[in-house]
């Protein structure tokens with residue numbers, strides 16, 4: 258009998274299974290792009306999912322990968338359905354499904370040069386291309402991290418080390434940052450990881466449009482005199498409502514006080530590709546560091562994030578363990594040994610996704626994606642208002658819309674919670690919720706470039722039907 262290892266590595270076996278998987282995904286794509294909108298989620302309680310998979314695992318007779326694929330698709334949310342209008346996760350661009358296979362085959366780990374020869378060079382080129390778009394010069398550099406949370410942490414570590422290198426007498430519990438009260442929670446988590454007390458995160462209040470109130474910056478800074486503010490962060494855009502902070506005003510403030518300016522552009526920095534929306538990022542060219550998630554508005558599978566420093570000298574303050582290196586300008590920057598700057602050791606070569614998109618489709622695909630999705634969000638907001646039954650948290654600046662049904666008696670929070678639950682049970686659409694100013698809002702991130710106005714009308718119709726059924 259052939260050994261199980263030999264069977265598993267058999268090229269013919271691989272080819273057969275591979276072609277079946279591609280066939281199956283191709284028909285899923287076709288379905289996702291036609292009418293009616295395919296089912297988005299078949300919601301099941303955790304214990305029912307667990308029972309299903311326990312049963313599946315116990316059935317060792319069935320070793321067909323295609324059956325596993327069908328089951329896992331049926332039991333997971335379908336991000337490619339145009340009814341997926343929930344979190345900020347994109348339906349992956351088809352080419353990245355293929356690059357995923359290539360990355361898995363290569364499995365080059367990136368930490369040392371030979372294990373990431375192609376990947377390290379690609380990272381350098383992609384970072385340089387992005388840096389140029391953001392208005393940085395030749396001296397910019399950066400790296401790819403597995404996710405925006407790790408990107409924010411890495412940027413904050415660099416900012417802290419840079420500050421402490423110049424102010425060696427400052428203690429950890431005296432360090433502070435300033436950031437919007439709407440900022441992503443990964444910022445506070447990074448602070449905890451860095452061993453800095455959470456109360457040293459100075460929260461900047463926001464306006465009714467959910468961007469930071471820049472008139473309060475000086476007062477907040479003056480009130481924090483007992484602390485050492487080493488960094489201010491701008492959101493581009495915020496996670497909950499998609500609000501862009503005034504980056505130019507933050508840059509002025511950071512410059513005046515000689516502190517690090519970091520931009521959390523995980524979601525919204527790719528607006529730079531659109532001449533119609535790039536103005537939202539005015540001032541980003543003066544940031545010390547920027548993060549951008551490739552796995553949100555740049556359509557690649559999770560997780561892949563660019564961390565870009567305006568000056569490569571700043572990037573040395575990340576995880577360099579040798580202080581000599583920080584001020585030794587003569588030392589080459591050794592970009593090809595990216596392991597020196599990352600928290601990660603073995604790191605997947607996710608840059609291949611973005612490199613492939615950039616090479617095959619170019620900037621235009623990002624421009625079209627941003628313009629379509631940001632445009633659909635404005636259309637969706639208009640359609641909601643036209644019904645006279647919904648209220649918006651704010652006019653959408655990005656592709657995130659927060660809205661609540663207001664035509665009803667009694668507790669509107671409870672009503673909107675019920676709408677959400679029933680929408681989930683129906684499963685044709687997937688939306689989420691958020692709490693804004695203590696009130697429950699429904700929230701949709703429009704992530705699918707195939708979404709049309711009529712899909713959005715259908716969602717509104719579906720919600721209104723749900724409320725009518727609730728009345729009965």
Ligand SMILES: *Cc1c(COP(=O)(O)O)cnc(C)c1O
Pocket residue numbers: 345403404405406407409441443492494495496521522523524550560562
């Ligand atoms: C999604 C997001 C993050 C976190 O990124 P992950 O890649 O999920 O770790 C950070 N900041 C903002 C503004 C985000 O939208």
